[in-house]
Amino acid sequence: MSDSADLDPSRFATHRFAGRGVELAYVRENIGGFPLVCVHGWPETKRIFWRVIEPLADAGFEVIASDLRGFGESGISADGYHDVPSSSRDLVALLDHLGHERAVLLGGDFGGPVIQDLALRFPERVERMVIFNSPLPYDKSSMSDMDTRPRAGAADYFIRQGTDPDGLAAELTTPAQRRAYIATFYTSRFWAHPGAFCDGIVPGGPAVDFHTEPFADGDTLRASFGPYEATFSDAARSEPALISRNPDVETLILFGASDMVIYPEFDRMAAATFPNHVGPFLLRDCGHFVPWEAPNEMVSATRAFCRDLMAS
Template sequence: MPAPKNRLRGVTDLLSPAAFDVHVSEVRTGVSLAYVREGVGGYPLLLVHGWPETKRIWWRNIAPLAAAGFEVIVPDLRGFGDSGIPDDGFHDLAAHARDLHALVHDVLGHPRCSTVGSDLGGGVIQDLGLRFDGFVERQVLFNSILPMLPVEYEAAGLSNEVSPQVRAAADYYVRQGRDADGLAAELDTPERRRAYVAQFYGSRLWGTPGGFRRAEVDFMTEPFASAEHLRAGFGNYESGVGALRVSEKPRWFEVSDVPTLVLYGPDDHVIYPDFMERCEVAFRDLVGPFVVPRAGHFLQWERADLLNRTVTAFLRDRL
């Protein structure tokens, strides 16, 4: 897809960290987040990345959504990209959610916003919407982790067993969660760290086939050359399996009332095969789920135009 010109910076190369101004704010004591903020004065829209991503995964969405009338806020989560690694050692959903609330509400001054997220970022915005009542007006999710609702899923005829597909793809999850130090020790050079992360954009079949050119993979993996930031990213998995203490209990065991639009990229080999059916249980006020052909785990990059139009339509009355 041709790279649209950033109307605010005059940059035509979207495979450049300089395509957008990056700001850094201390949002909570000892927590510094880097973020892009474009379209200031529009309706606040928070875009949250997952793993192994940074704010760069949204580079194809920022300028079009700002042009549509949104104030687009795109952070690096704690421990990712240009954000700091807090001394408190927390990498759990609640810590991320409180960071983002502090950024949008306290630093940028927005009492409400809408959110878009997938993977880890989808989990973070779900926690954010439940933890701060009324703060998230609407949310858009795709290829995201979903809450643990064993009773509700079983009542809907869904299995609580891990599917063979997910189990086969979960070796990375086990190592990053239970052997993070050992894995980090093996990835002992910038080249090895980037090659490890590059698998998730290619051979591990998370994305749609051919969705990322070599130069695009290089752009996405560059922030993970840092040993400290790659290791910090593993903390999100350690938190999930109980190997690392959490700041507080996640809002991860309840059905959400936040109005939610769900998309699904079917070329994803790591998200639950019954993702769409689970979403019908997890969200009371649901639009979709809608299948997006030629998309996988990285739908915001793979089908950027479609996502931009869909988000704009879903939030049109807010504009």
């Protein structure tokens, strides 16, 4: 169940930064705490962190949660790029704007590759990482005995959004159709733990309405397909993404194991990708949307992982 504050779009003040050719909309709570940058995925916006922002701020973090370019209240990029490196560089520009040299990064889904890229591209800016339910690089030497393939049929959306984004966007002609499409990822596609997004016993309800509302606009929905398009098209990539094994950054690994879209052995794959890790910790009755489905667990684990940073 969600309380009214969880579903209030104005719960936290939204700030704006005219960054690298695109305006970013972001939340910033507890200024002066240790910087923690929360990076959403798809089909999400900064709202996916609504349940963890306040308790993380109370724990001593300065919580920064931005809508990535092309998502939510942020602008659509004039250069047409909505890929991993563009968002990674946007977040570094935002840190510069806020006066932060280093930060802890927290991300899942598309936000996972974004923070992985940022940590490899700008290692001097990253204190630690918290990663959950995200795409990971495949390393045959360390993962050959792991179940690294998502469930059969789970990638149909990925292929369509990546190879025919204009055709898909053209089929979704009304705000209601666009929101209904996004709603399936919270309900019938089994990304979330069963019942996580229900109104009583009926899939959907106010929480799904809250998370689908930012995708009602046609241009925003089309821009949100950009990360998938960049997987298949060189023209959609601003530059190659840096996604590889990272032995240097200390990384907390969380896994909502009810997730039917991510790798069945995400936990083992992440442990191999980030040798300097804490965990992996498997979250009971939790799927893809970890900050929403398991907010208490995420907050307590992140707080413990960074306790020494709070003390300093």
